[in-house]
């Protein structure tokens with residue numbers, strides 16, 4: 376399988392390895408996408424319906440990663456190593472509540488959020504290619520929350536990768552989940568008063584300094600990385616088979632949506648032949664709802680909500696969704712995206728929009744509804760929802776009250792994080808804290824980070840750490856050189 380850009384073919388085709396080590400976008404701004412989406416027969420669906428999560432990965436990944444790049448036995452090892460890093464042997468499970476409310480819990484992972492699932496496999500693929508090439512890299516990301524902790528968890532104690540994470544102001548548990556990764560290759564810098572945009576301002580000049588970037592083999596790991604979307608395809612097959620093992624009905628997947636990475640996995644699963652409909656459930660940052668619901672792709676200011684992982688006004692993966700449903704109409708995508716980038720506002724042609732609407736619908740809720748949904752689910756089911764999952768469940772409650780015969784009779788809400796990770800939202804909804812072994816474990820672990828002062832030296836500090844890592848490697852030093860976050864070289 377080769378990968379191509381969504382906006383033009385002038386940059387050629389890329390291997391899977393090139394795709395996952397690239398920043399995810401091409402010089403014209405387009406995103407990488409598989410050249411063709413493999414289609415499954417009804418009989419393979421039926422055959423896969425009783426497979427475990429790991430077995431499904433072993434069937435699905437080879438459709439996107441050529442045998443010439445990763446031979447089958449190596450791919451199977453990669454999957455086994457990735458799944459061994461997850462906490463729950465079955466990976467995910469569906470909880471069935473009353474009135475047909477089903478919740479697919481994708482958060483039984485080390486950082487209590489679904490991003491771990493795709494990040495661990497991506498981390499293992501990276502490790503595999505770097506070991507093969509005996510090459511070291513330094514990955515740098517600025518993050519606000521779940522992406523950072525999932526990436527750290529996936530990459531901690533890997534040889535060949537040093538990982539620098541700039542952490543802006545965020546919640547106490549988010550900090551704990553990241554700062555307790557005390558591994559020699561994890562370098563955390565925390566700016567207690569910084570925003571994620573401030574972090575990007577520090578990183579950008581370093582990443583665009585070509586000579587420096589090449590000298591130190593710098594890379595990044597962001598939410599548009601193809602490897603993450605690929606991992607998320609599996610979630611939909613797994614969840615579908617839990618809901619409908621006979622494979623003869625359409626299942627509605629209700630997805631708490633931010634940058635649309637997760638729902639792009641669903642769209643690809645659908646294109647491959649999985650009988651699903653997709654509902655994007657969003658908070659009051661409703662650009663995705665405006666786009667798919669009203670063909671109004673227009674950005675706005677980000678409003679902070681109690682579901683912070685979905686506070687997004689530039690949902691990068693919408694571009695991949697348009698590519699998928701337009702049958703790869705690059706000229707049209709380029710046109711829509713350049714308008715959006717220039718004016719902050721664009722529309723799709725109505726044929727494409729209608730095509731998307733056949734599969735995708737959307738629903739937006741405000742914070743009060745989220746709190747009310749958390750309270751109602753607790754009262755009726757004694758079941759706690761994280762504030763992201765509650766947005767999907769709010770859609771389901773709306774559907775119960777307003778039945779629509781054209782909507783599938785089986786629905787499942789994807790639970791993207793554990794309620795234990797969001798005590799602030801539980802408190803806001805008037806619920807007790809949710810106990811979690813993982814949170815207790817974080818509290819008992821040592822933590823470390825280096826503090827970033829907002830005094831104009833941030834970029835210098837970042838460059839010094841990068842130079843320190845390269846110097847240590849070149850000197851053959853392999854121990855932990857940064858005890859308590861301070862260089863002891």
Ligand SMILES: *Cc1c(COP(=O)(O)O)cnc(C)c1O
Nearest residue numbers: 521633634635636637684791792
């Ligand atoms: C990242 C995240 C989302 C949004 O996923 P996208 O792929 O960005 O749409 C939803 N819920 C939680 C808990 C997340 O961490």
